[in-house]
Amino acid sequence: MNDANLKTRVETDAQQITQQIVVDEVFPHAPQTIWRTLTTGDLIGRWLMEPTGFEPVEGKRFTFQTKPAGAWDGVIHCQVLEVIANERLAYSWKSGDEKNVGYGSRLDTVVTWTLTKVGSATRLRLVHSGFVTPKNDSAFDSMGGAWPKVVQSIGSLAGESH
Amino acid sequence: MKAMLQVAPLDVVMRSLADPTRRAVFERIALSDETTVAELTEGSGVTQSAISQHLRSLKEAGLVVDRAQGRNVYYRVEQKGLAPLVDWMSHYGVFWRKRFTKLRSLLKEIDP
Numbered sequence: 001m002n003d004a005n006l007k008t009r010v011e012t013d014a015q016q017i018t019q020q021i022v023v024d025e026v027f028p029h030a031p032q033t034i035w036r037t038l039t040t041g042d043l044i045g046r047w048l049m050e051p052t053g054f055e056p057v058e059g060k061r062f063t064f065q066t067k068p069a070g071a072w073d074g075v076i077h078c079q080v081l082e083v084i085a086n087e088r089l090a091y092s093w094k095s096g097d098e099k100n101v102g103y104g105s106r107l108d109t110v111v112t113w114t115l116t117k118v119g120s121a122t123r124l125r126l127v128h129s130g131f132v133t134p135k136n137d138s139a140f141d142s143m144g145g146a147w148p149k150v151v152q153s154i155g156s157l158a159g160e161s162h
Numbered sequence: 163m164k165a166m167l168q169v170a171p172l173d174v175v176m177r178s179l180a181d182p183t184r185r186a187v188f189e190r191i192a193l194s195d196e197t198t199v200a201e202l203t204e205g206s207g208v209t210q211s212a213i214s215q216h217l218r219s220l221k222e223a224g225l226v227v228d229r230a231q232g233r234n235v236y237y238r239v240e241q242k243g244l245a246p247l248v249d250w251m252s253h254y255g256v257f258w259r260k261r262f263t264k265l266r267s268l269l270k271e272i273d274p
Contacts, residue, residue, distance in 0.1 A: 124262075
């Protein structure tokens with residue numbers, strides 16, 4: 001099997017996948033403290049982006065203004081889907097435009113935060129789900145061709161990471 | 163300060179592929195449909211037991227899967243194995259990791 005076949009296989013597989021991004025880290029703070037940073041407008045603005053109209057109330061709609069791209073005005077439209085104080089927060093995250101590819105492509109996704117107490121610390125898990133590949137993931141598409149090169153460069157990346 | 167370190171799938175994938183020989187083994191599996199230890203050893207300049215060890219690491223990292231048929235074990239690439247890496251490299255993967263870093267500093271500031 002040659003490179004072209006590998007690429008086809010990766011792309012075929014990609015068409016069937018809805019991707020999600022998961023970031024999962026332990027923070028040396030109580031869940032209540034972390035909850036405050038996730039659900040207070042001023043604090044959200046200090047680490048994520050400044051929200052307009054955010055309230056931790058199910059059904060509440062709010063927006064983030066970010067960098068426009070092509071036909072997209074850069075506004076991320078969100079709606080609070082689930083609120084369980086100090087445990088779980090979910091909101092929809094819709095942005096982009098059909099005409100864009102890569103950054104600014106049409107997104108209809110959900111962001112879910114889960115807090116779990118681990119001793120005196122808290123595990124914070126972010127799941128950003130609903131990326132439809134390859135439409136929403138230009139990386140996936142272009143990486144089909146760049147696969148071997150990417151794999152080669154991992155050696156140096158991994159060297160830096162620990 | 164990191165209170166606890168957990169081994170994320172990304173670390174496992176990167177660590178497994180950080181070894182040049184193991185990476186070469188992975189690439190050879192990726193370029194074949196399915197292959198055996200014997201085929202991988204042939205002309206590799208590495209012993210069969212070394213190849214087997216690399217295969218074990220790749221399997222533990224979720225990068226390859228195997229199936230036994232008769233006396234042979236066939237290895238192929240697990241297509242979703244590189245997903246943690248794709249996430250990490252994609253726009254939102256980078257976006258959220260940066261945000262986690264900012265959140266960590268903010269928390270340190272408001273709750274020292």
